[in-house]
Amino acid sequence: MALTLGEIVAAIPGELHGDPAVAIEGLAPLESAGPGQLAFLSNPRYRPQLAASRAACVIVGPAVRDAAVARGACIVAEDPYAYFARVTQLWKRTQGRPAPGGIHPSAVIDPEAVLGEGVAIGPHCVVERGARIGAGTVLKARVHVAEDCSIGARCILHPGVVIGADGFGFAPTAEGMVKIEQLGAVRIGDDVEIGANSCIDRGALADTVIEDGVKIDNLVQIGHNCRVGRHTVISGCTGVAGSATIGAHCMIGGAAMILGHITIGDRVHISGGTFVSKSISKPGLYTAIFPIDDNASWEKNAATLRQLHTLRERIKALEKKL
Amino acid sequence: MALTLGEIVAAIPGELHGDPAVAIEGLAPLESAGPGQLAFLSNPRYRPQLAASRAACVIVGPAVRDAAVARGACIVAEDPYAYFARVTQLWKRTQGRPAPGGIHPSAVIDPEAVLGEGVAIGPHCVVERGARIGAGTVLKARVHVAEDCSIGARCILHPGVVIGADGFGFAPTAEGMVKIEQLGAVRIGDDVEIGANSCIDRGALADTVIEDGVKIDNLVQIGHNCRVGRHTVISGCTGVAGSATIGAHCMIGGAAMILGHITIGDRVHISGGTFVSKSISKPGLYTAIFPIDDNASWEKNAATLRQLHTLRERIKALEKKL
Amino acid sequence: MALTLGEIVAAIPGELHGDPAVAIEGLAPLESAGPGQLAFLSNPRYRPQLAASRAACVIVGPAVRDAAVARGACIVAEDPYAYFARVTQLWKRTQGRPAPGGIHPSAVIDPEAVLGEGVAIGPHCVVERGARIGAGTVLKARVHVAEDCSIGARCILHPGVVIGADGFGFAPTAEGMVKIEQLGAVRIGDDVEIGANSCIDRGALADTVIEDGVKIDNLVQIGHNCRVGRHTVISGCTGVAGSATIGAHCMIGGAAMILGHITIGDRVHISGGTFVSKSISKPGLYTAIFPIDDNASWEKNAATLRQLHTLRERIKALEKKL
Numbered sequence: 001m002a003l004t005l006g007e008i009v010a011a012i013p014g015e016l017h018g019d020p021a022v023a024i025e026g027l028a029p030l031e032s033a034g035p036g037q038l039a040f041l042s043n044p045r046y047r048p049q050l051a052a053s054r055a056a057c058v059i060v061g062p063a064v065r066d067a068a069v070a071r072g073a074c075i076v077a078e079d080p081y082a083y084f085a086r087v088t089q090l091w092k093r094t095q096g097r098p099a100p101g102g103i104h105p106s107a108v109i110d111p112e113a114v115l116g117e118g119v120a121i122g123p124h125c126v127v128e129r130g131a132r133i134g135a136g137t138v139l140k141a142r143v144h145v146a147e148d149c150s151i152g153a154r155c156i157l158h159p160g161v162v163i164g165a166d167g168f169g170f171a172p173t174a175e176g177m178v179k180i181e182q183l184g185a186v187r188i189g190d191d192v193e194i195g196a197n198s199c200i201d202r203g204a205l206a207d208t209v210i211e212d213g214v215k216i217d218n219l220v221q222i223g224h225n226c227r228v229g230r231h232t233v234i235s236g237c238t239g240v241a242g243s244a245t246i247g248a249h250c251m252i253g254g255a256a257m258i259l260g261h262i263t264i265g266d267r268v269h270i271s272g273g274t275f276v277s278k279s280i281s282k283p284g285l286y287t288a289i290f291p292i293d294d295n296a297s298w299e300k301n302a303a304t305l306r307q308l309h310t311l312r313e314r315i316k317a318l319e320k321k322l
Numbered sequence: 323m324a325l326t327l328g329e330i331v332a333a334i335p336g337e338l339h340g341d342p343a344v345a346i347e348g349l350a351p352l353e354s355a356g357p358g359q360l361a362f363l364s365n366p367r368y369r370p371q372l373a374a375s376r377a378a379c380v381i382v383g384p385a386v387r388d389a390a391v392a393r394g395a396c397i398v399a400e401d402p403y404a405y406f407a408r409v410t411q412l413w414k415r416t417q418g419r420p421a422p423g424g425i426h427p428s429a430v431i432d433p434e435a436v437l438g439e440g441v442a443i444g445p446h447c448v449v450e451r452g453a454r455i456g457a458g459t460v461l462k463a464r465v466h467v468a469e470d471c472s473i474g475a476r477c478i479l480h481p482g483v484v485i486g487a488d489g490f491g492f493a494p495t496a497e498g499m500v501k502i503e504q505l506g507a508v509r510i511g512d513d514v515e516i517g518a519n520s521c522i523d524r525g526a527l528a529d530t531v532i533e534d535g536v537k538i539d540n541l542v543q544i545g546h547n548c549r550v551g552r553h554t555v556i557s558g559c560t561g562v563a564g565s566a567t568i569g570a571h572c573m574i575g576g577a578a579m580i581l582g583h584i585t586i587g588d589r590v591h592i593s594g595g596t597f598v599s600k601s602i603s604k605p606g607l608y609t610a611i612f613p614i615d616d617n618a619s620w621e622k623n624a625a626t627l628r629q630l631h632t633l634r635e636r637i638k639a640l641e642k643k644l
Numbered sequence: 645m646a647l648t649l650g651e652i653v654a655a656i657p658g659e660l661h662g663d664p665a666v667a668i669e670g671l672a673p674l675e676s677a678g679p680g681q682l683a684f685l686s687n688p689r690y691r692p693q694l695a696a697s698r699a700a701c702v703i704v705g706p707a708v709r710d711a712a713v714a715r716g717a718c719i720v721a722e723d724p725y726a727y728f729a730r731v732t733q734l735w736k737r738t739q740g741r742p743a744p745g746g747i748h749p750s751a752v753i754d755p756e757a758v759l760g761e762g763v764a765i766g767p768h769c770v771v772e773r774g775a776r777i778g779a780g781t782v783l784k785a786r787v788h789v790a791e792d793c794s795i796g797a798r799c800i801l802h803p804g805v806v807i808g809a810d811g812f813g814f815a816p817t818a819e820g821m822v823k824i825e826q827l828g829a830v831r832i833g834d835d836v837e838i839g840a841n842s843c844i845d846r847g848a849l850a851d852t853v854i855e856d857g858v859k860i861d862n863l864v865q866i867g868h869n870c871r872v873g874r875h876t877v878i879s880g881c882t883g884v885a886g887s888a889t890i891g892a893h894c895m896i897g898g899a900a901m902i903l904g905h906i907t908i909g910d911r912v913h914i915s916g917g918t919f920v921s922k923s924i925s926k927p928g929l930y931t932a933i934f935p936i937d938d939n940a941s942w943e944k945n946a947a948t949l950r951q952l953h954t955l956r957e958r959i960k961a962l963e964k965k966l
Contacts, residue, residue: 027827027849085815088825088848097773097791106752106768108428108445108463123752123770124428124786126445126463126481129419140809141752141770141788142446144463144481144518147419156823158809159770159788160841165462165480165518168539168557171407176513176535176553181410183349191820196788196809196843197482197863199518199540199558204410205349213820217812218843219519219865219883221541221558221576231820235812236843236865237883237901239541239559239577241594254865255883255901255919257559257577257595272885273901273919275577275595275611288614289919291624292932300631302935308630308952309944314637315958321644322965430750430767430785446750448767448785448803451741464768466785466803466840469741484840487784487802490861490879493729498835498857498875501800503732505671519804521840521862521880526732527671541841543863543880543898561863561881561899563916579881579899579917597899597917597933610936613946622953630952636959643966 001025001095005057008038009075012086014059018073022056027084027091030055041068042081059083099138113145116153128164134190146202152190152212160197163188167201167208167224167242180204182224189213195220195236204242211248223260235272323347323417327379330360331397334408336381340395344378349406349413352377363390364403381405421460435467438475450486456512468524474512474534482519485510489523489530489546489564502526504546511535517542517558526564533570545582557594645669645739649701652682653719656730658703662717666700671728671735674699685712686725703727743782757789760797772808778834790846796834796856804841807832811845811852811868811886824848826868833857839864839880848886855892867904879916 006020025036030046033039033055040059041050050067057073059080068074077083107125116135124142131145134153143157146164164186170177184203189212198220200208209227217236226240229248238252241260253272267283270276274288328342347358352368355361355377362381363372372389379395381402390396399405429447438457446464453467456475465479468486486508492499506525510532517540522530525547532550539558548562551570560574563582572586575594589605592598596610650664669680674690677683677699684703685694694711701717703724712718721727751769760779768786775789778797787801790808808830814821828847832854839862844852847869854872861880870884873892882896885904897916911927914920918932
């Protein structure tokens with residue numbers, strides 16, 4: 001199951017320095033790669049590890065060409081990280097263990113659902129009436145696609161994903177909450193990946209929309225009538241409350257929480273653990289994390305924080321006196 | 323699949339101004355509703371949109387009657403939001419696509435489980451020995467109801483819900499953690515709705531209890547021996563640690579976290595993203611959110627926050643000097 | 645289904661004071677236990693409840709022996725909480741309702757998966773090609789163990805757990821994100837328990853590792869290439885981002901979030917709701933929680949917090965003037 005360097009650059013064009021007949025038996029991080037393994041150097045932070053690496057070959061960018069050639073075999077690529085990503089895909093394809101395709105007999109597919117060509121649906125999935133799954137999309141296992149929801153082409157939905165459960169809508173009355181039936185659906189574009197046990201709720205009146213190329217990690221909740229723009233990346237444990245709009249090419253860190261009914265513009269980056277409580281229009285990195293400390297120090301600072309406003313008043317008073 | 327205005331007010335009593343023969347073909351937000359669509363106005367914030375709305379008919383409260391009549395057809399209801407909620411239910415019922423009822427053949431129901439009349443259990447659900455499901459309750463798909471847990475009438479459990487997994491209890495010893503078997507169960511009242519992939523753990527000795535009318539969103543965790551009071555609403559991604567008691571008519575915002583062994587009284591509202599670290603007895607809104615900022619400003623403020631206690635000391639010293 | 649005190653101390657050695665023929669019909673908290681019930685006293689905080697307890701028998705530590713004997717029947721054990729834990733296990737075993745063993749016919753087990761002796765696999769589980777499950781391990785229901793992942797002996801995986809979904813890795817390019825195939829797996833040690841709907845992702849190149857005795861609660865996310873050390877306990881709703889290393893005997897509170905690529909040493913305790921943004925080497929308790937307040941007070945303090953840095957400058961200026 002090895003690949004030669006020559007086979008790799010034939011499949012993924014790159015500038016090979018070294019013997020094309022060298023066999024690669026695995027991929028590994030630069031630091032731990034041994035003979036027979038292919039590594040990559042993308043982040044300049046790891047540059048010092050290059051000279052000492054025992055890797056059979058290293059994928060590098062043009063700026064590192066000379067040092068890499070001096071060390072030994074290397075593949076120079078404009079974007080070494082993207083090149084490495086493509087090598088992982090090549091590697092997976094050539095390991096002779098293709099993913100099972102077709103519809104697993106334990107999946108429950110409504111006869112009124114529409115499946116594109118080459119769709120793979122794993123064990124215990126449920127695809128309801130009127131759902132549409134685009135060509136080449138993979139529902140790994142135990143994925144639920146509810147009534148009338150649509151998923152584009154070449155998507156990957158990991159185990160336990162729930163698409164199109166009811167949005168969370170109730171009218172409060174004296175006799176309790178009255179359910180607002182969720183009459184919209186979910187529309188997911190092409191090349192979207194959704195992590196294990198994540199949920200995307202159906203819209204109340206209009207649809208919830210996930211645009212092309214969006215990548216969503218595990219245990220993420222997207223509320224009803226949200227819209228997530230093209231190529232946005234949402235890390236695990238994040239919640240997006242109903243009717244929030246997130247722009248294109250955003251990066252949302254893990255365990256972030258986005259308030260409902262707000263709008264985040266394109267190319268906004270949100271740090272993990274950040275609660276986004278208001279709309280953000282300007283690209284950039286935004287953060288809201290309480291800084292961690294040993295518990296005793298935290299306690300003192302937290303107690304003072306609850307009186308921060310009065311501290312300001314005391315400073316004002318001092319300034320007046322002087 | 324249209325309904326006339328006359329049919330709507332016949333099914334849900336309201337004061338109709340306009341031609342009862344007008345056909346409604348869909349529901350839509352006030353701003354985007356077009357001819358043939360029914361909208362509603364509940365939040366006074368949207369009042370300015372009324373005059374310009376192209377909706378065929380608008381559901382409004384008595385205070386807006388005159389303006390609504392001047393615009394065109396309207397239904398006046400004491401509580402327009404609750405009226406709208408009931409219309410969504412009517413709409414769903416009349417679309418001619420009844421939800422599948424009965425027990426799906428792929429569901430695994432223990433012969434010692436007790437199911438009420440009209441219970442619907444979807445594909446790949448598991449209902450264990452001694453579990454009881456009340457009349458009219460719907461388990462959508464892939465719902466797990468563990469041994470001896472009981473669920474009331476007219477509940478809705480969305481895909482992936484887990485009721486009655488073991489609470490998280492271990493006794494630490496030098497040889498590792500010793501499991502405390504969870505001998506209690508979960509008792510859920512009537513008219514409860516639980517969102518996709520949410521979990522409610524069984525009690526250690528006594529039961530975990532969810533009272534009537536509680537609404538729980540997706541990806542919520544309720545620990546063992548918690549008690550959630552009537553008509554309380556818990557938004558998505560929230561965690562409630564073991565043995566916490568939450569009162570009736572509370573509203574818990576998304577991604578909140580409730581510490582174990584504390585008590586929250588009735589009608590307490592918790593903002594999203596808030597960590598509730600102590601008991602709260604007084605009704606009101608409580609919050610604990612670090613304010614979001616651009617990352618550079620956040621860094622400066624966060625660094626200072628770690629020295630907040632010493633800042634207070636410096637202010638004290640200044641005050642003494644003056 | 646009762647047990648006598650004599651049967652209990654015969655099964656779990658302890659120093660019984662009282663009539664061994666007394667029948668125990670259930671276990672209950674010290675405060676609410678009635679005649680026929682067995683309680684325990686471990687936390688000194690509950691010591692005042694001892695004298696008034698109506699329990700048939702109380703498990704206590706040696707320091708409380710005299711007071712416990714004065715009250716009535718008791719079992720003295722070096723570690724009363726661990727003793728109680730073992731009694732819950734004895735209780736469960738003797739209730740005559742053994743958990744169903746074997747492989748449920750609805751489970752989908754790849755012929756190339758390897759199952760140890762006495763493995764129990766519940767309804768709708770999926771065990772993929774090359775997966776290994778150690779002896780005595782229980783997959784409750786709807787558990788997913790992906791390709792080549794291994795799980796040790798005597799583990800318990802609760803409903804909805806997903807082991808070995810793809811880690812979240814993409815190379816950003818101008819044309820969108822390029823998927824990095826996740827070529828590693830997940831390796832889980834012995835005596836590990838994983839709560840409902842929790843997810844542990846497979847590694848990118850090397851494996852994600854969960855060591856022996858780790859206990860993970862519900863709705864927890866462990867990213868690719870993380871390592872969690874022996875006997876560490878992770879409470880619900882926690883997220884651990886990729887390539888984080890957590891030491892042995894750590895306690896991670898609920899809804900904590902651990903940044904990727906950091907290292908937490910042994911015996912570190914993290915408070916619930918804490919975002920761990922940097923490595924921690926020293927044992928101890930660490931916290932990062934915004935203190936909760938009524939919303940009006942919070943608003944004032946939060947607004948001031950966004951100008952904390954300038955407050956410090958103003959204090960500096962005042963100090964200079966004096």
